Amino acid sequence: MAIAAALTLPVMWISAADLAAPKFAWARRFAAYGHLVERELLQAAAFIRGRSHPGDTLATSGLSSGYVAVDPPTVLVALSATPSYLARPWVHLFQGRARADVARTRFNALTAIEHTPDRDTALQQLREIKVRWYVATAFGAPSWDPGHRRSAFARGNIAVYDALP
Structure with missing residues (x-):
């Protein structure tokens, strides 16, 4: 069990950016703004x-x-x-x-x-x-x-x- 968790963690880390990306097609165009709040x-x-x-x-x-x-x-x-x-x-x-x-x-x-x-x-x-x-x-x-x-x-x-x- 611990080995499976240890192997899964790097995969989750690599795909973290994808998890943060907009999920709906209409939202993707707003992702280009890269808006950061001061x-x-x-x-x-x-x-x-x-x-x-x-x-x-x-x-x-x-x-x-x-x-x-x-x-x-x-x-x-x-x-x-x-x-x-x-x-x-x-x-x-x-x-x-x-x-x-x-x-x-x-x-x-x-x-x-x-x-x-x-x-x-x-x-x-x-x-x-x-x-x-x-x-x-x-x-x-x-x-x-x-x-x-x-x-x-x-x-x-x-x-x-x-x-x-």
């Missing part, structure tokens, strides 16, 4: 998850209105269990006029908040749209704290701001 984004998600309460919402800087398979809000929602104010805006543009209008309004609100000149005004605007957690995904953003010095959490190019007073 360590700092993982840490930010853990920070939010550890402090978030029911009803909290998160938002991020630097959203793209173009196609992206995975964006920071999608990752943060998956890892923090906190809903996002807006993720992958392009998806909503093709789901009917009402949904597209909401996505555009939210995209514009987040863009305005990112470029607000002072932190207090930005945090007030986040509270008005009912966003508690704001995640800056690039050093230099948001304009009201480009060095991430006034964030609740900062690692690398990622910073988390808590909009609660």
